[in-house]
Amino acid sequence: MQFQKPAGPNPTDRQRVLGKPTPRIDGPAKTTGTATYAYEFNDVAPNLAYGYILGAGVAKGRITSMDVAAAKKSAGVLDVVTYKNAGEVKNSDFNTAPLLAGPDVTHYHQAVAMVVAETFEQARAAASLIKVGYQKADGAYELAERKDSASVPKDDADTRTGDYETAFANAPVKVDVTYTTPAHAHAMMEPHATIALWEDGNLTLWSANQMIEWGKQSVATALGLDPSKVRMISPYIGGGFGGKLFIRADAVLAAIGARLTGRPVKVALQRPLVFNNTVHRPATIQRITLGAGEEGKLLAIGHENWSGNLEGGDAEQSPAATRPSYAAANRLAVTKLAVLDLPEGNAMRAPGDAPGSMTIEAAMDELAHELGLDPIELRAINDTQVHPESGKPFSRRKLMDCYREGASRFGWSKRSMEPGKVRDGDEWVGMGVASAIRGAPVMTSAARVSLRGDGSVLVETDMTDIGTGSYTILGQTAAEMLGVPLERVEVRLGDSNFPVSAGSGGQWGATSSTSGVYAACNQLRTAIANAVGVDANAATFADGRVSAGGEAFDLTEAGALTETGEVTFGGRGDEHEYFTFGAHFVELGVNAYTAEIRLRRMLAVCDAGRIFNPTSAKNQVMGGMTMGAGAALLEELVVDPRYGFFANHDLAQYEVPVHADIPQQEVIFLDGEDPLASPMKGSGVGELGICGPSAAIANAVFNATGIRVRDYPITMEKLLPRMPTV
Amino acid sequence: MPTNLTFDVSRRELLIGSASAALIAGLGGWSADAAPPQRDGSVRLTVNGEERTLELDNRTSLLDALREHMHLTGTKKGCDHGQCGACTVMVNGERINSCLTLAVMHDGDEVTTIEGLGTPDDPHAMQAAFVKHDGYQCGYCTPGQICSAVAMLDEIEAGMPSHVTPDLTARPQASEAEIKERMSGNICRCAAYPNILAAITEVEGARA
Missing domain, CATH: 3.10.20.30 (Beta-grasp domain)
Known part of the structure; x- marks a missing residue:
């Protein structure tokens, strides 16, 4: 089906299963250790061999010698994969840096070799015997030093509305501030991992991957295979956050190692390799300029962003957070990209929007303070129901409703307008807010839905569940559409033999994949009605029965039926802009003596139309809030400019939030539906939670202490010299 | 490793230089040409x-x-x-x-x-509570969280203090602060932390 017109009444309106807080159907497997992740398919072959990857010891240069003799003689070793014996490894459009180095090295810890051995211990020991000689080349690693060399990427032309320069120059009240955000790591709990098995020229990969079809196509491109020869399977994925959108060295090297040795090979990236071998969210420098009238009406908004990447890589699109945000007649958005020789920068949860919201939403707080306005009032004055650039209405924008609901629940009225005034024991206490604004994109998505002879339902699609709750919402969709209990629906995901779905990324997965199942179920409803001989348009599906015109049949009477359906959104988007909105509230304490920051409360009020499963959606938003807290207070990939790598490349040194860091979190969804967004009348929320909480924390730190830190993360050494006198 | 080395270059430069293998091989007691024999x-x-x-x-x-x-x-x-x-x-x-x-x-x-x-058909109380409270997302840290939580409650019951125990002479209580502190060795990057806390708190309440 093509989704072109606003959704009218449809079977999802019943909301008997959809929209109800529902425990995940994959929960029993995940909590008992019976959910199987990529590295764990030990039963697929009796003779699995182990791969162990060696990363490059230089950031840029050339391999001048590669001595694998000792490694090959080491106990248990079957072979050593290097660029010399791997054959051609092509780069697909989804990868910037080659997944196997040689002879050129383009980033630190780029794979230079993989030992294949009978056991993990043997492979690891042998990898330490490989002698690699390098000719080092000079590289550029620090964004600040390369900022002036940055240019506008070809796909990222400046956007301008009105006369920004004049309006900003003449504005009565101005904020002109530069923020920095460091590089961030996805740091998902499951390292990238793959098992590769060749059978008669066909390659099967069990691989941790968010996007099955992209992964399959990329592997085929890399190895010069017809895509029909490649199968990718990924039923459970131990977190992705964008880090598993594209294949990485584990997938390609497992396949090559298996081809060279004639054995199936399993490979996981060792944790200290993950941070430099794979991808990260690039660091940014962001200049925000806000020009306003005395009453707070914005006259000019400017957002200029600098980031770096390898030659051919993409820019971090931080102005994406500002462009749809607030009304102002005169606007400028600039994205500039410098060439750096760090590892590849790529998408991490809410790319662009997350780091962009860390700055625009803090700068708005700065403007509110300048104006003596409540920061929520400043947002209200500048709220808009049309996109400030295109002038098209948003399909649904309830931003100020989110703020009103949140302010009431959070007790916002208790906030001191003057910073550094509230003391509780040893702590200065502050509150902050920030908007959550995130695009609601959609992608074509297909699914196959079968009614089985016993009246149960099977859903199959290559959609992935990276912790997002896909299994459950797809099951709920089929249950609602076909009138069966959720327990009667089996959902199978993450296999390229299934119809191609939207995959998991960019907050598009939930909307698109449920809409694909909706499309297939609509076809199946017709097929069922035809099978039992009732009018499909008049048929009602409920309680395992189909009824129409006074007749009712058990679904088992329809016999076994299968339909494959697909949703496309080709007609959507012409008249409206599609976004999701929310408001983040934070209260925290800053120790008056040590400047240690402790979060006290976090609240997000979000709106995305219908929420398919409030249980997993809340969890998604909470996860974003916590990742945002990490970005505000802890997380920073530290560049060693001497050697061109991220020095803190493990989970002890790259600090992500732990239990003790996170306070009570509350997530509220506004009631309502968005029939313009999808046939499901709602959008995904997977990235909404991380847009705004970091700025809300920064703003709360300012409210507590009067100190504005513009270089994230906000750590105690940046506060201590400026703390209020006690 | 030998202890009497004088490093005139940083250890990192030593390890990554093209001549590094020869240098390391020359250090007594350990050879880069063979791994320690497997036992x-x-x-x-x-x-x-x-x-x-x-x-x-x-x-x-x-x-x-x-x-x-x-x-x-x-x-x-x-x-x-x-x-x-x-x-x-x-x-x-x-x-x-x-x-x-x-x-x-x-x-x-x-x-x-x-x-x-426990198993899907016969789960442990902690496993059931994680499902009920949605104490996970991707599920990869979940078995570790659950094993840790079960043993952690035993530690509190046995009177073992933690960094946040207010009174080392009194019996520790399974407070929110105690549970969060004691669970902080189990990272959940999806960050289901409040839900994990809810699951553990429910099981602890049922034990008490």
Whole structure:
């Protein structure tokens, strides 16, 4: 089906299963250790061999010698994969840096070799015997030093509305501030991992991957295979956050190692390799300029962003957070990209929007303070129901409703307008807010839905569940559409033999994949009605029965039926802009003596139309809030400019939030539906939670202490010299 | 490693330079041309109530013995360095990072993994509470969180204090602060932390 017109009444309106807080159907497997992740398919072959990857010891240069003799003689070793014996490894459009180095090295810890051995211990020991000689080349690693060399990427032309320069120059009240955000790591709990098995020229990969079809196509491109020869399977994925959108060295090297040795090979990236071998969210420098009238009406908004990447890589699109945000007649958005020789920068949860919201939403707080306005009032004055650039209405924008609901629940009225005034024991206490604004994109998505002879339902699609709750919402969709209990629906995901779905990324997965199942179920409803001989348009599906015109049949009477359906959104988007909105509230304490920051409360009020499963959606938003807290207070990939790598490349040194860091979190969804967004009348929320909480924390730190830190993360050494006198 | 070296270059430069292999090979006592010889050992474990005898490369961690040799893959490898907690199992009733200990060190020990706590049809109270409270997302840290939580409540019950215990002479209580502190060795990057806390709190309440 093509989704072109606003959704009218449809079977999802019943909301008997959809929209109800529902425990995940994959929960029993995940909590008992019976959910199987990529590295764990030990039963697929009796003779699995182990791969162990060696990363490059230089950031840029050339391999001048590669001595694998000792490694090959080491106990248990079957072979050593290097660029010399791997054959051609092509780069697909989804990868910037080659997944196997040689002879050129383009980033630190780029794979230079993989030992294949009978056991993990043997492979690891042998990898330490490989002698690699390098000719080092000079590289550029620090964004600040390369900022002036940055240019506008070809796909990222400046956007301008009105006369920004004049309006900003003449504005009565101005904020002109530069923020920095460091590089961030996805740091998902499951390292990238793959098992590769060749059978008669066909390659099967069990691989941790968010996007099955992209992964399959990329592997085929890399190895010069017809895509029909490649199968990718990924039923459970131990977190992705964008880090598993594209294949990485584990997938390609497992396949090559298996081809060279004639054995199936399993490979996981060792944790200290993950941070430099794979991808990260690039660091940014962001200049925000806000020009306003005395009453707070914005006259000019400017957002200029600098980031770096390898030659051919993409820019971090931080102005994406500002462009749809607030009304102002005169606007400028600039994205500039410098060439750096760090590892590849790529998408991490809410790319662009997350780091962009860390700055625009803090700068708005700065403007509110300048104006003596409540920061929520400043947002209200500048709220808009049309996109400030295109002038098209948003399909649904309830931003100020989110703020009103949140302010009431959070007790916002208790906030001191003057910073550094509230003391509780040893702590200065502050509150902050920030908007959550995130695009609601959609992608074509297909699914196959079968009614089985016993009246149960099977859903199959290559959609992935990276912790997002896909299994459950797809099951709920089929249950609602076909009138069966959720327990009667089996959902199978993450296999390229299934119809191609939207995959998991960019907050598009939930909307698109449920809409694909909706499309297939609509076809199946017709097929069922035809099978039992009732009018499909008049048929009602409920309680395992189909009824129409006074007749009712058990679904088992329809016999076994299968339909494959697909949703496309080709007609959507012409008249409206599609976004999701929310408001983040934070209260925290800053120790008056040590400047240690402790979060006290976090609240997000979000709106995305219908929420398919409030249980997993809340969890998604909470996860974003916590990742945002990490970005505000802890997380920073530290560049060693001497050697061109991220020095803190493990989970002890790259600090992500732990239990003790996170306070009570509350997530509220506004009631309502968005029939313009999808046939499901709602959008995904997977990235909404991380847009705004970091700025809300920064703003709360300012409210507590009067100190504005513009270089994230906000750590105690940046506060201590400026703390209020006690 | 020898201890009488004088480094006139940084250790990192030494290791990455093209001549590094020769330099390292010249250092007494350790050769870059061969790995230390493999030695195998025998270990007898009771895993989830079942006695197992394994012949293992001595370098095999308890984690890899479980995952790769017994195919008990419920226990996860997140970092292999004791930094994430995904590999938490119980050895003789106490929680332990199974990646930080060699299997051959556990001869005669009793190991309980997530598979030993319960099954989908007959879950442990903690497993059921995690499902009820949505105490996970991707599920990869979950077995470690659950094993850690079960053992952690035993630690509180046994009177073991923590960093946040207000009074070291009084019995520790299973307060929110105590639970969060004691669970902080188990990272959840999806960050289901409030839901995990709710699950543990419910189980603790039922025990009390």
